[in-house]
Amino acid sequence: MSGEVILKSHDIVKHFGQTHALNGISVEIHRGEIIGLIGENGSGKSTFSSIISGVYPPTSGSLELKGQPYKPTNPLDAQKHGISMVTQEMGTLPGIKVADNIFLGREEMFTQHGIVNRKQMYEAAKKAMEKVGITDIKPDAPISNYGLEDRKLIEVVRAIYNDPEIFIVDETTTALSQKGRDIIYRLIRKFCDENKAVIFISHDLEEIMEVCSQLIVLRDGDFIEQLPKSEFEEERIKELMVGRKLTGSYYRSDYDGSFSDEVVLKAEKIWKSHTLEDISLELHKGEILGIGGLTDCGMHDLGKILFGIEKPLIGKVTLGDGTEISNPKVAINHKIGYVSKNRDQEALILSASIMENTVLPSMSLISKGGLIFKSAEKKFTQEQIKGMSIKCREMSQDVRDLSGGNKQKVVFGKWLGNKSEIFILDCPTRGIDIGVKAFMYQLMYQLKQEGKSIIMISEELPELIGMSDKIMIMKDGKVQKTFDRSEKLSESLLIKEMV
Protein backbone atom coordinates (compact mmCIF):
# COMPACT_ATOMS: atom_id res chain seq x y z
CA MET A 1 0.00 0.00 0.00
CA SER A 2 1.46 3.35 -1.08
CA GLY A 3 1.92 6.23 1.37
CA GLU A 4 0.54 9.72 0.86
CA VAL A 5 1.41 11.64 -2.30
CA ILE A 6 4.53 13.73 -1.77
CA LEU A 7 5.03 15.07 -5.31
CA LYS A 8 2.67 15.48 -8.21
CA SER A 9 3.46 16.56 -11.74
CA HIS A 10 0.75 18.06 -13.94
CA ASP A 11 1.23 17.80 -17.67
CA ILE A 12 4.94 18.66 -17.66
CA VAL A 13 6.20 19.64 -21.11
CA LYS A 14 9.81 20.43 -21.91
CA HIS A 15 11.15 21.65 -25.22
CA PHE A 16 14.80 22.36 -25.91
CA GLY A 17 14.50 24.41 -29.07
CA GLN A 18 12.96 22.00 -31.53
CA THR A 19 13.59 18.95 -29.34
CA HIS A 20 10.46 17.84 -27.54
CA ALA A 21 11.99 16.08 -24.55
CA LEU A 22 8.75 15.73 -22.54
CA ASN A 23 5.23 15.79 -23.92
CA GLY A 24 3.04 16.21 -20.87
CA ILE A 25 4.00 14.04 -17.92
CA SER A 26 1.48 13.69 -15.12
CA VAL A 27 2.54 11.34 -12.33
CA GLU A 28 2.26 10.96 -8.58
CA ILE A 29 5.17 10.07 -6.32
CA HIS A 30 4.15 8.49 -3.02
CA ARG A 31 6.00 8.38 0.28
CA GLY A 32 7.76 5.14 1.16
CA GLU A 33 8.26 4.23 -2.50
CA ILE A 34 11.39 3.64 -4.54
CA ILE A 35 10.29 4.61 -8.00
CA GLY A 36 12.28 3.39 -10.96
CA LEU A 37 12.15 5.85 -13.84
CA ILE A 38 12.89 3.85 -16.94
CA GLY A 39 12.95 4.22 -20.71
CA GLU A 40 15.27 4.08 -23.67
CA ASN A 41 18.11 6.55 -24.21
CA GLY A 42 16.65 9.99 -24.84
CA SER A 43 13.19 9.09 -23.51
CA GLY A 44 13.25 12.04 -21.09
CA LYS A 45 14.22 10.51 -17.72
CA SER A 46 17.02 12.96 -16.91
CA THR A 47 14.98 15.89 -18.20
CA PHE A 48 12.07 15.01 -15.92
CA SER A 49 14.26 14.50 -12.87
CA SER A 50 16.20 17.69 -13.67
CA ILE A 51 12.95 19.68 -13.67
CA ILE A 52 11.99 18.22 -10.30
CA SER A 53 15.41 19.04 -8.89
CA GLY A 54 15.49 22.61 -10.16
CA VAL A 55 18.08 22.28 -12.94
CA TYR A 56 15.68 23.90 -15.41
CA PRO A 57 12.04 24.95 -15.48
CA PRO A 58 9.42 23.14 -17.56
CA THR A 59 8.18 24.75 -20.78
CA SER A 60 4.68 24.28 -19.39
CA GLY A 61 2.93 22.28 -16.72
CA SER A 62 3.38 22.44 -12.96
CA LEU A 63 4.61 20.59 -9.90
CA GLU A 64 3.05 20.20 -6.50
CA LEU A 65 5.09 19.30 -3.42
CA LYS A 66 3.23 18.18 -0.30
CA GLY A 67 0.06 19.77 -1.65
CA GLN A 68 1.70 23.14 -2.36
CA PRO A 69 2.76 24.61 -5.73
CA TYR A 70 6.46 23.88 -6.21
CA LYS A 71 8.61 25.88 -8.64
CA PRO A 72 12.30 25.39 -7.83
CA THR A 73 14.51 28.15 -9.23
CA ASN A 74 17.76 26.15 -9.06
CA PRO A 75 19.13 22.92 -7.51
CA LEU A 76 19.99 24.68 -4.25
CA ASP A 77 16.41 25.93 -4.01
CA ALA A 78 15.17 22.37 -4.68
CA GLN A 79 17.47 21.14 -1.90
CA LYS A 80 15.98 23.69 0.45
CA HIS A 81 12.59 22.20 -0.42
CA GLY A 82 13.96 18.73 0.43
CA ILE A 83 14.74 17.41 -3.08
CA SER A 84 18.27 16.31 -4.01
CA MET A 85 19.69 14.59 -7.03
CA VAL A 86 22.91 12.81 -7.95
CA THR A 87 23.41 12.85 -11.68
CA GLN A 88 24.85 10.46 -14.21
CA GLU A 89 27.58 12.94 -15.15
CA MET A 90 30.29 14.14 -12.81
CA GLY A 91 29.00 16.71 -10.41
CA THR A 92 32.08 17.54 -8.36
CA LEU A 93 34.20 20.62 -9.02
CA PRO A 94 37.88 20.09 -9.78
CA GLY A 95 40.57 22.25 -8.16
CA ILE A 96 39.00 22.34 -4.70
CA LYS A 97 38.99 20.03 -1.68
CA VAL A 98 36.64 17.19 -0.84
CA ALA A 99 34.92 19.14 1.97
CA ASP A 100 34.48 22.21 -0.24
CA ASN A 101 32.68 20.02 -2.73
CA ILE A 102 30.39 18.59 -0.08
CA PHE A 103 29.43 22.02 1.22
CA LEU A 104 29.45 23.91 -2.07
CA GLY A 105 27.01 26.83 -1.79
CA ARG A 106 26.53 26.15 1.93
CA GLU A 107 29.79 27.55 3.25
CA GLU A 108 27.88 30.02 5.41
CA MET A 109 27.30 27.12 7.81
CA PHE A 110 30.96 27.41 8.81
CA THR A 111 31.47 31.14 8.31
CA GLN A 112 31.99 33.58 11.15
CA HIS A 113 32.85 37.24 10.53
CA GLY A 114 33.41 36.43 6.88
CA ILE A 115 35.94 33.68 7.59
CA VAL A 116 35.27 30.02 6.90
CA ASN A 117 36.25 27.79 9.83
CA ARG A 118 37.91 25.10 7.77
CA LYS A 119 38.61 22.81 10.71
CA GLN A 120 34.93 22.74 11.53
CA MET A 121 34.09 22.15 7.86
CA TYR A 122 36.53 19.21 7.55
CA GLU A 123 35.14 17.70 10.74
CA ALA A 124 31.55 18.01 9.43
CA ALA A 125 32.57 16.50 6.06
CA LYS A 126 34.26 13.58 7.83
CA LYS A 127 31.15 12.91 9.91
CA ALA A 128 28.86 13.19 6.87
CA MET A 129 30.97 10.64 4.99
CA GLU A 130 31.17 8.29 7.96
CA LYS A 131 27.38 8.40 8.25
CA VAL A 132 27.08 6.67 4.89
CA GLY A 133 29.98 4.30 5.53
CA ILE A 134 32.82 6.14 3.76
CA THR A 135 35.94 6.14 5.88
CA ASP A 136 38.76 6.18 3.34
CA ILE A 137 38.28 9.65 1.80
CA LYS A 138 40.09 12.59 3.40
CA PRO A 139 37.96 15.75 3.70
CA ASP A 140 40.98 18.07 3.38
CA ALA A 141 42.43 16.35 0.31
CA PRO A 142 42.05 17.85 -3.17
CA ILE A 143 39.14 16.25 -5.02
CA SER A 144 41.53 15.41 -7.86
CA ASN A 145 43.20 12.83 -5.59
CA TYR A 146 40.14 10.65 -6.08
CA GLY A 147 38.84 8.64 -9.00
CA LEU A 148 35.43 8.60 -10.64
CA GLU A 149 33.89 6.27 -8.10
CA ASP A 150 34.99 8.15 -4.99
CA ARG A 151 33.96 11.46 -6.55
CA LYS A 152 30.54 10.03 -7.25
CA LEU A 153 30.24 9.00 -3.59
CA ILE A 154 31.31 12.50 -2.49
CA GLU A 155 28.49 13.82 -4.68
CA VAL A 156 26.09 11.47 -2.93
CA VAL A 157 27.22 12.76 0.48
CA ARG A 158 26.62 16.32 -0.75
CA ALA A 159 23.16 15.43 -2.04
CA ILE A 160 21.92 13.86 1.15
CA TYR A 161 23.59 16.16 3.67
CA ASN A 162 20.40 18.14 4.24
CA ASP A 163 18.37 14.98 4.73
CA PRO A 164 16.13 15.37 1.66
CA GLU A 165 12.63 13.95 1.48
CA ILE A 166 12.99 13.04 -2.17
CA PHE A 167 16.31 11.61 -3.30
CA ILE A 168 16.89 11.23 -7.05
CA VAL A 169 19.61 8.85 -8.21
CA ASP A 170 20.17 9.34 -11.93
CA GLU A 171 22.19 6.53 -13.56
CA THR A 172 24.77 6.62 -10.80
CA THR A 173 25.21 3.01 -9.85
CA THR A 174 26.77 2.06 -13.19
CA ALA A 175 29.79 4.20 -12.27
CA LEU A 176 30.22 2.35 -9.00
CA SER A 177 31.70 -0.94 -7.88
CA GLN A 178 29.77 -3.27 -5.61
CA LYS A 179 31.00 -1.38 -2.54
CA GLY A 180 29.67 1.92 -3.88
CA ARG A 181 26.45 0.32 -5.04
CA ASP A 182 25.89 -1.16 -1.62
CA ILE A 183 26.26 2.29 -0.08
CA ILE A 184 23.61 3.65 -2.44
CA TYR A 185 21.25 0.69 -1.94
CA ARG A 186 21.54 1.05 1.85
CA LEU A 187 20.75 4.74 1.61
CA ILE A 188 17.80 4.16 -0.67
CA ARG A 189 16.28 1.62 1.69
CA LYS A 190 16.81 3.97 4.62
CA PHE A 191 14.94 6.71 2.76
CA CYS A 192 12.13 4.31 2.06
CA ASP A 193 11.98 3.13 5.71
CA GLU A 194 11.83 6.76 6.84
CA ASN A 195 8.72 7.24 4.68
CA LYS A 196 10.54 9.45 2.17
CA ALA A 197 10.67 8.82 -1.57
CA VAL A 198 13.41 7.82 -4.01
CA ILE A 199 13.45 8.21 -7.78
CA PHE A 200 15.92 5.76 -9.23
CA ILE A 201 17.12 5.83 -12.85
CA SER A 202 19.09 2.91 -14.25
CA HIS A 203 19.36 0.89 -17.44
CA ASP A 204 20.08 -2.26 -15.49
CA LEU A 205 16.70 -3.98 -15.49
CA GLU A 206 17.74 -6.62 -13.01
CA GLU A 207 18.85 -3.91 -10.59
CA ILE A 208 15.70 -1.85 -11.18
CA MET A 209 13.44 -4.84 -10.56
CA GLU A 210 15.32 -5.74 -7.40
CA VAL A 211 15.61 -2.25 -5.90
CA CYS A 212 12.38 -0.49 -6.88
CA SER A 213 8.86 -0.81 -5.54
CA GLN A 214 7.23 0.93 -8.53
CA LEU A 215 8.17 1.77 -12.09
CA ILE A 216 7.32 4.74 -14.28
CA VAL A 217 7.97 4.01 -17.95
CA LEU A 218 8.70 6.85 -20.40
CA ARG A 219 9.00 6.53 -24.15
CA ASP A 220 9.99 9.39 -26.48
CA GLY A 221 8.95 11.96 -23.88
CA ASP A 222 5.56 10.33 -23.26
CA PHE A 223 4.29 8.75 -20.07
CA ILE A 224 3.57 5.08 -20.85
CA GLU A 225 2.76 3.27 -17.61
CA GLN A 226 3.19 3.25 -13.83
CA LEU A 227 3.64 -0.32 -12.57
CA PRO A 228 3.53 -1.66 -8.99
CA LYS A 229 6.06 -4.30 -7.97
CA SER A 230 3.46 -7.05 -8.25
CA GLU A 231 3.34 -6.37 -12.00
CA PHE A 232 7.10 -6.37 -12.65
CA GLU A 233 7.79 -8.81 -15.42
CA GLU A 234 10.96 -8.47 -17.46
CA GLU A 235 9.59 -9.04 -20.95
CA ARG A 236 6.61 -6.76 -20.37
CA ILE A 237 8.80 -3.95 -19.01
CA LYS A 238 11.13 -4.22 -22.01
CA GLU A 239 8.18 -4.11 -24.36
CA LEU A 240 6.72 -1.04 -22.64
CA MET A 241 10.09 0.70 -22.90
CA VAL A 242 10.83 0.07 -26.55
CA GLY A 243 7.25 -0.20 -27.83
CA ARG A 244 7.79 -3.58 -29.46
CA LYS A 245 8.65 -7.15 -28.49
CA LEU A 246 12.39 -7.77 -28.19
CA THR A 247 13.31 -11.18 -29.46
CA GLY A 248 16.49 -13.24 -29.59
CA SER A 249 19.45 -13.36 -27.29
CA TYR A 250 21.60 -10.40 -26.31
CA TYR A 251 24.96 -12.03 -26.64
CA ARG A 252 26.70 -14.09 -29.28
CA SER A 253 25.41 -17.64 -29.30
CA ASP A 254 28.59 -19.54 -30.33
CA TYR A 255 31.12 -21.02 -27.93
CA ASP A 256 33.83 -21.27 -30.55
CA GLY A 257 36.18 -18.70 -29.03
CA SER A 258 38.74 -19.04 -31.82
CA PHE A 259 40.76 -16.23 -33.39
CA SER A 260 43.87 -15.78 -35.48
CA ASP A 261 47.39 -16.46 -34.13
CA GLU A 262 48.47 -13.03 -35.26
CA VAL A 263 49.25 -10.75 -32.31
CA VAL A 264 48.05 -7.17 -32.93
CA LEU A 265 48.71 -5.62 -29.53
CA LYS A 266 51.03 -6.66 -26.78
CA ALA A 267 51.60 -5.41 -23.25
CA GLU A 268 54.84 -6.56 -21.65
CA LYS A 269 55.53 -6.54 -17.95
CA ILE A 270 53.56 -3.39 -17.19
CA TRP A 271 54.07 -1.84 -13.75
CA LYS A 272 52.45 1.27 -12.38
CA SER A 273 52.90 2.37 -8.80
CA HIS A 274 50.11 1.25 -6.49
CA THR A 275 47.89 0.05 -9.36
CA LEU A 276 49.53 -2.46 -11.71
CA GLU A 277 52.05 -5.22 -11.12
CA ASP A 278 53.75 -7.09 -13.91
CA ILE A 279 50.84 -7.26 -16.37
CA SER A 280 51.45 -8.93 -19.72
CA LEU A 281 48.84 -9.67 -22.35
CA GLU A 282 48.50 -10.40 -26.02
CA LEU A 283 45.54 -9.41 -28.17
CA HIS A 284 45.07 -11.30 -31.42
CA LYS A 285 43.42 -10.47 -34.70
CA GLY A 286 39.71 -11.27 -34.46
CA GLU A 287 39.78 -11.71 -30.69
CA ILE A 288 37.47 -10.25 -28.06
CA LEU A 289 39.54 -10.20 -24.89
CA GLY A 290 37.45 -9.46 -21.82
CA ILE A 291 39.10 -7.95 -18.76
CA GLY A 292 37.16 -8.11 -15.51
CA GLY A 293 37.61 -7.49 -11.83
CA LEU A 294 36.51 -5.13 -9.08
CA THR A 295 36.61 -1.43 -10.04
CA ASP A 296 39.88 -0.80 -8.25
CA CYS A 297 41.67 -3.92 -9.54
CA GLY A 298 43.70 -1.83 -12.00
CA MET A 299 41.84 -2.73 -15.19
CA HIS A 300 40.76 0.85 -15.95
CA ASP A 301 44.35 2.07 -15.59
CA LEU A 302 45.49 -0.74 -17.83
CA GLY A 303 43.02 0.46 -20.52
CA LYS A 304 44.55 3.94 -20.39
CA ILE A 305 48.07 2.54 -20.68
CA LEU A 306 47.10 0.37 -23.66
CA PHE A 307 45.85 3.50 -25.46
CA GLY A 308 48.89 5.57 -24.41
CA ILE A 309 47.02 8.09 -22.23
CA GLU A 310 49.03 7.01 -19.23
CA LYS A 311 52.60 5.85 -19.16
CA PRO A 312 53.65 2.74 -17.26
CA LEU A 313 56.47 2.98 -14.76
CA ILE A 314 58.06 -0.10 -16.30
CA GLY A 315 57.10 -2.11 -19.36
CA LYS A 316 55.72 -1.23 -22.75
CA VAL A 317 52.78 -1.62 -25.10
CA THR A 318 53.55 -2.47 -28.71
CA LEU A 319 51.68 -3.27 -31.89
CA GLY A 320 52.21 -6.49 -33.79
CA ASP A 321 54.93 -4.78 -35.90
CA GLY A 322 56.81 -3.62 -32.80
CA THR A 323 55.65 0.04 -32.88
CA GLU A 324 55.50 1.29 -29.32
CA ILE A 325 52.24 2.96 -28.21
CA SER A 326 53.79 5.87 -26.37
CA ASN A 327 50.87 8.31 -26.58
CA PRO A 328 47.26 8.48 -27.86
CA LYS A 329 48.36 10.12 -31.13
CA VAL A 330 50.44 7.08 -32.04
CA ALA A 331 47.52 4.87 -31.03
CA ILE A 332 45.00 6.77 -33.18
CA ASN A 333 47.37 6.90 -36.15
CA HIS A 334 47.65 3.12 -35.90
CA LYS A 335 43.89 2.65 -35.84
CA ILE A 336 43.32 2.07 -32.18
CA GLY A 337 40.06 3.43 -30.74
CA TYR A 338 39.40 3.91 -27.04
CA VAL A 339 36.07 4.25 -25.27
CA SER A 340 36.75 5.62 -21.81
CA LYS A 341 34.70 4.77 -18.74
CA ASN A 342 34.90 8.45 -17.88
CA ARG A 343 33.04 9.49 -21.01
CA ASP A 344 32.41 13.18 -20.40
CA GLN A 345 35.93 13.98 -19.24
CA GLU A 346 38.02 11.73 -21.42
CA ALA A 347 36.09 10.66 -24.50
CA LEU A 348 34.17 13.73 -25.66
CA ILE A 349 34.53 17.48 -26.03
CA LEU A 350 31.18 18.42 -24.54
CA SER A 351 31.17 21.98 -25.85
CA ALA A 352 31.83 20.83 -29.41
CA SER A 353 29.22 19.55 -31.85
CA ILE A 354 28.42 15.98 -32.75
CA MET A 355 30.19 16.56 -36.05
CA GLU A 356 33.34 18.02 -34.50
CA ASN A 357 33.57 15.13 -32.05
CA THR A 358 32.90 12.52 -34.71
CA VAL A 359 35.41 13.69 -37.31
CA LEU A 360 38.20 14.43 -34.83
CA PRO A 361 40.22 11.21 -35.16
CA SER A 362 39.40 10.80 -38.85
CA MET A 363 40.73 13.98 -40.43
CA SER A 364 43.22 12.10 -42.59
CA LEU A 365 40.43 9.83 -43.88
CA ILE A 366 38.16 12.72 -44.75
CA SER A 367 40.68 15.13 -46.26
CA LYS A 368 41.33 15.25 -49.97
CA GLY A 369 44.72 16.55 -51.08
CA GLY A 370 45.27 17.98 -47.61
CA LEU A 371 41.98 19.90 -47.71
CA ILE A 372 38.98 19.16 -45.55
CA PHE A 373 35.63 19.95 -47.11
CA LYS A 374 32.60 20.68 -44.94
CA SER A 375 30.46 18.51 -47.22
CA ALA A 376 32.76 15.53 -46.60
CA GLU A 377 32.66 16.10 -42.84
CA LYS A 378 28.86 16.26 -42.96
CA LYS A 379 28.56 13.10 -45.05
CA PHE A 380 30.95 11.28 -42.71
CA THR A 381 29.03 12.38 -39.61
CA GLN A 382 25.67 11.57 -41.18
CA GLU A 383 26.88 8.01 -41.78
CA GLN A 384 27.79 7.60 -38.12
CA ILE A 385 24.51 9.15 -36.90
CA LYS A 386 22.57 6.79 -39.13
CA GLY A 387 24.71 3.72 -38.42
CA MET A 388 24.55 4.20 -34.66
CA SER A 389 20.93 5.53 -34.63
CA ILE A 390 22.05 8.58 -32.65
CA LYS A 391 19.01 10.47 -31.45
CA CYS A 392 19.75 14.13 -32.11
CA ARG A 393 18.21 17.23 -33.65
CA GLU A 394 21.09 18.04 -36.00
CA MET A 395 24.78 17.25 -36.28
CA SER A 396 25.72 20.81 -35.31
CA GLN A 397 24.14 20.26 -31.89
CA ASP A 398 26.55 20.33 -28.92
CA VAL A 399 27.31 16.87 -27.58
CA ARG A 400 26.60 18.23 -24.09
CA ASP A 401 22.88 18.36 -25.01
CA LEU A 402 22.60 14.69 -25.92
CA SER A 403 21.21 12.11 -23.53
CA GLY A 404 23.81 9.91 -21.83
CA GLY A 405 23.31 6.90 -24.06
CA ASN A 406 23.45 8.97 -27.20
CA LYS A 407 26.74 10.51 -26.08
CA GLN A 408 28.10 6.98 -25.76
CA LYS A 409 26.98 6.24 -29.32
CA VAL A 410 28.90 9.31 -30.55
CA VAL A 411 32.05 7.96 -28.89
CA PHE A 412 31.57 4.55 -30.50
CA GLY A 413 30.70 6.13 -33.83
CA LYS A 414 33.86 8.19 -34.02
CA TRP A 415 36.08 5.15 -33.65
CA LEU A 416 34.04 3.11 -36.10
CA GLY A 417 34.20 5.98 -38.58
CA ASN A 418 37.96 6.05 -38.16
CA LYS A 419 38.00 2.43 -39.32
CA SER A 420 39.75 1.34 -36.16
CA GLU A 421 41.34 -2.10 -36.21
CA ILE A 422 41.73 -2.37 -32.44
CA PHE A 423 39.08 -1.22 -29.97
CA ILE A 424 39.82 -0.70 -26.29
CA LEU A 425 36.40 -0.43 -24.71
CA ASP A 426 36.19 0.51 -21.04
CA CYS A 427 32.65 -0.17 -19.80
CA PRO A 428 31.27 0.30 -23.33
CA THR A 429 27.61 -0.25 -22.48
CA ARG A 430 27.49 2.01 -19.44
CA GLY A 431 24.28 4.06 -19.55
CA ILE A 432 23.11 2.32 -22.71
CA ASP A 433 19.53 1.10 -22.98
CA ILE A 434 18.63 -2.53 -23.65
CA GLY A 435 17.85 -2.04 -27.33
CA VAL A 436 21.14 -0.27 -28.03
CA LYS A 437 23.05 -2.75 -25.88
CA ALA A 438 21.86 -5.61 -28.09
CA PHE A 439 22.93 -3.57 -31.12
CA MET A 440 26.40 -2.91 -29.63
CA TYR A 441 26.95 -6.59 -28.90
CA GLN A 442 26.00 -7.50 -32.45
CA LEU A 443 28.36 -4.80 -33.69
CA MET A 444 31.21 -6.15 -31.55
CA TYR A 445 30.64 -9.64 -32.88
CA GLN A 446 30.54 -8.36 -36.44
CA LEU A 447 33.81 -6.46 -35.86
CA LYS A 448 35.39 -9.67 -34.58
CA GLN A 449 34.25 -11.55 -37.66
CA GLU A 450 35.75 -8.83 -39.83
CA GLY A 451 39.10 -9.51 -38.15
CA LYS A 452 39.08 -6.49 -35.83
CA SER A 453 40.29 -6.96 -32.27
CA ILE A 454 38.59 -5.83 -29.10
CA ILE A 455 39.59 -5.43 -25.49
CA MET A 456 36.46 -5.09 -23.40
CA ILE A 457 37.05 -3.94 -19.84
CA SER A 458 33.86 -4.46 -17.92
CA GLU A 459 32.33 -4.69 -14.50
CA GLU A 460 29.34 -6.56 -15.90
CA LEU A 461 30.05 -10.26 -15.67
CA PRO A 462 27.19 -11.37 -17.96
CA GLU A 463 28.57 -9.28 -20.82
CA LEU A 464 32.12 -10.54 -20.23
CA ILE A 465 30.90 -14.14 -20.30
CA GLY A 466 28.47 -13.46 -23.12
CA MET A 467 30.91 -11.78 -25.50
CA SER A 468 34.56 -12.66 -24.78
CA ASP A 469 36.80 -15.24 -26.42
CA LYS A 470 39.02 -15.06 -23.35
CA ILE A 471 38.49 -13.41 -19.99
CA MET A 472 41.37 -12.10 -17.96
CA ILE A 473 40.41 -11.52 -14.33
CA MET A 474 42.49 -9.00 -12.42
CA LYS A 475 42.85 -8.57 -8.69
CA ASP A 476 44.92 -6.01 -6.77
CA GLY A 477 46.73 -4.89 -9.91
CA LYS A 478 47.73 -8.40 -11.00
CA VAL A 479 46.39 -10.96 -13.44
CA GLN A 480 44.61 -13.47 -11.26
CA LYS A 481 43.42 -15.99 -13.82
CA THR A 482 42.50 -16.27 -17.50
CA PHE A 483 39.47 -18.21 -18.70
CA ASP A 484 38.74 -19.47 -22.22
CA ARG A 485 35.28 -19.05 -23.70
CA SER A 486 33.11 -21.90 -22.54
CA GLU A 487 29.51 -22.84 -21.97
CA LYS A 488 30.53 -23.86 -18.45
CA LEU A 489 31.74 -20.41 -17.41
CA SER A 490 29.62 -18.92 -14.67
CA GLU A 491 29.58 -15.65 -12.78
CA SER A 492 30.45 -17.39 -9.54
CA LEU A 493 33.58 -18.89 -11.11
CA LEU A 494 34.77 -15.40 -12.06
CA ILE A 495 33.76 -13.80 -8.77
CA LYS A 496 35.85 -16.36 -6.89
CA GLU A 497 38.96 -14.98 -8.61
CA MET A 498 37.95 -11.32 -8.26
CA VAL A 499 37.48 -11.01 -4.51
Ligand SMILES: Nc1ncnc2c1ncn2[C@@H]1O[C@H](COP(=O)(O)OP(=O)(O)OP(=O)(O)O)[C@@H](O)[C@H]1O
Ligand atom coordinates in the same frame (compact mmCIF):
# COMPACT_ATOMS: atom_id res chain seq x y z
N1 LIG B 1 20.13 20.73 -22.43
C1 LIG B 1 19.57 20.15 -23.51
N2 LIG B 1 19.52 20.82 -24.70
C2 LIG B 1 18.97 20.24 -25.80
N3 LIG B 1 18.44 19.00 -25.82
C3 LIG B 1 18.46 18.30 -24.67
C4 LIG B 1 19.04 18.83 -23.46
N4 LIG B 1 18.92 17.90 -22.48
C5 LIG B 1 18.30 16.83 -23.05
N5 LIG B 1 18.03 17.08 -24.36
C6 LIG B 1 17.34 16.18 -25.28
O1 LIG B 1 16.12 15.78 -24.68
C7 LIG B 1 15.85 14.41 -24.95
C8 LIG B 1 15.68 13.64 -23.64
O2 LIG B 1 16.95 13.54 -23.03
P1 LIG B 1 17.18 12.93 -21.58
O3 LIG B 1 18.61 13.20 -21.21
O4 LIG B 1 16.13 13.42 -20.67
O5 LIG B 1 16.96 11.38 -21.87
P2 LIG B 1 17.23 10.12 -20.91
O6 LIG B 1 15.98 9.31 -20.94
O7 LIG B 1 17.72 10.56 -19.59
O8 LIG B 1 18.34 9.35 -21.74
P3 LIG B 1 19.64 8.44 -21.29
O9 LIG B 1 19.10 7.14 -20.85
O10 LIG B 1 20.40 8.29 -22.57
O11 LIG B 1 20.38 9.21 -20.25
C9 LIG B 1 17.00 13.91 -25.82
O12 LIG B 1 16.59 13.99 -27.16
C10 LIG B 1 18.12 14.90 -25.53
O13 LIG B 1 18.98 15.03 -26.64
